[in-house]
Amino acid sequence: MKGSVSLAAFIVSASSFTPTRRNHNTRPYLSQQRHGEIDIDGVGYSLSETSQHNTIESKLTSSLINRRSVLGTSAVALSTLLPVALTASAEEPLEALSLGDAKWNDAAVAATQSASSIPLSARIVPPSFATYLARFLLHYDEGANNWWEKQAESFSLLPYNDAKKRESKSFSSYASSIQKGLYSYVSGENESNIGSYSKVRTQYSSLLTSLIDKYGDKTGAIRDLGLLFAMIPAVYQPSEQLRTLDKGIITMSGSNKGSKADNFPANFQENFTLLLPNKYQIEYKDIDNSYKITPSLNLFEIEINEEPGITAISTTFGPLSSKPLLRERSFSLDIYALLGISGGAGCALTHTLVIPLDVVKTRMQTNPGEYNGVFDGAATISREEGLGALLLGTQATIVGYLWYGISVYPSYAFFKRFIASSLLSPAFAVAHSNDIALIAGALASVVASLGLTPVEACRIRAVAQPEIYRDAGLIGTSQIIASEDAQLGWKALYAGLPSLMTRQVIFGSVKFLAFERASEAIFSVYPELREATVTALMVSLVAGGISGALSSIVSQPADSVLTYVAKQKGGSLGVLDGAKQMVSEEGIKSLFNGLGSRCVWAGCIIAGQFLLYDVFRQAFGIAGEDLNQVFEVVLPVK
Secondary structure, three states, X not given: OOOOOOOOOOOOOHHHOOOOEOOHHXXXXXXXXXXXXXXXXXXXXXXXXXXXXXXXXXOOOOOOOOOOOOHHHHHHHHHHHHHHHHOOOOOOHHHHOOOOEEEEEEHHHHHHHOOOOOOOOOOOOOHHHHHHHHHHHHHHOHHHHHHHHHHHHHOOOOOHHHHHHHHHHHHHHHHHHHHHHHHHHHHOHHHOOOOOHHHHHHHHHHHHHHHHHHHOOOOOHHHHHHHHHOOOOOOOOOHHHHHOOOHHHHOOOOOOOOXXXXXXXXXXXXXXXOOOOOOOEEEXXXXXXXXXXXXXXXXOEEEEEEEOOEEEEEEOOEEEEOOOOEEEOOOOHHHHHHHHHHHHHHHHHHHHHOHHHHHHHHHHXXXXXXXXXXXXXXXXXXXXXXXXXXXXXXXXXXXXXXXXXXXXXXXXXXXXXXHHHHHOOHHHHHHOHHHHHHHHHHHHHHHHHXXXXXXXXXHHHHHHOHHHHOOOHHHHHHHHHHHOOOOOHHHHHHOOHHHHHHHHHHHHHHHHHHHHHHHHHHHHHOHHHHOOHHHHHHHHHHHHHHHHXXXXXXXXXXXXXXXXXXXXXXXXXXXXXXXXXXHHHHOHHHHHOOHHHHHHHHHHHHHHHHHHHHHHHHHHOOOHHHHEEEEEEEOOOO
């Protein structure tokens, strides 16, 4: 995942802001710049001093871009895009950022090494300065510009408003990474410069020199740097160095993407590569020995809740998130192996715990009408056959679902990333993320079914006919099934493969997608649950239960056919043939025998799977922040 974070979008409209603090009185450098007005032609965007709670309106001219392709064309898209994907460059444009040493570092490590949590409204690095510098780099820095173009391209197949929200999220967190790098540079080692105006001023002077060296030869860059550093409070501003800049270069126009207009373009708040219009210049003020922007510009900074649990600051130049830019790290074989171990342990343990429930569910399918519900079935089986009967098929259950967990979880992670990054264009992958999740879940289920089918056949025989298979064990049962038909031999163990694979493909694809969306929905309502490991695991438990229940309903007919086919001796019934024969013999209702017990079983089992899966991932260090990388910029110290 490149350059994406979970932040709510910033769209310049009154409804998009949830002001929680207005700190103009605590930021004296803003008081001298609040008395102006910003006029955006054709948009009606104005700010004035007459109201503390200005209404910011942006009448965006938008056309809904609906380019969603139907799944029937995906094969053509794959064959067309595959050669391009295989030859794509692995170079990361942001790492070529000239501002400083730009790197993607492990988020968990970066969090432990962070020297400061830097408040968004920190005067030492004003939010407006950070967001305008972020725009400056998108405009003048080749690495940043290339990255931004790829970001915009990846959102191009989304509806217009959704695409703009995604762009705003990316810019917001990208600007946060820039601000944090600036803060570390300006504040000095262990924040030793904070108490000294002169030391901070020296650092800003060095920063200005560095920016001039890197970008000064680009048309309009000196003018924009002058505007940028005029946004710094007077006590920190390198005013003496600003006075040495050539006045003719400072007043040069044309840096605003070729626009000669004096007023803000209508798309200024949407296009983050645009800079201040030509009419804005810097002027020296003797009263405080500093430069100010003229005509006066309202550099508003309003703290907002961009997303539940995530704060941000809305500025004149765009949003500034409290979270830096994140992406998911690439997965090594070690990570996939640990995902397999986590999944295998989680599945084996949970299925072992619900073996009695699984026995009742299987009996209700193989002997319809014999039991009045789950509890009656459990009581009847234990009374007539002993408590040990509730543990029938234990060997097959443990072996089968150990394999299932080892195979399905890393396979899902692999296919989801492989399809999105290697087979599809970024734009197609972003626009069809749900489809990719469904396909990845289906492919992972195919892999799991190859090992699960023979073991599941043995388990069903042991539960349905314990008088024959109870003492044979897993290996003995498999040998008996293989010897029933001399021509088929061991292939008889795969008699139920079509039905099981159909069920698993339906179940698995819905399971992963439902779990991910349920988790997202819960965290969006209660974001504080992310903060503690225990509460985050409880979310996995609840979301897993929802996922299991939904998946079992969708895949119930195939599950019933699987049980029916597995009871037949010899031959190989397909899904359709087995379903037709089952319905003709037992009626249409037979496809839904044991639905209630299966929902309970699936809800419990999948909730337990995802809970233990996440517990083991936490233990192995491959969960949450462990799988993310944070974009950091380290400026060279002079």
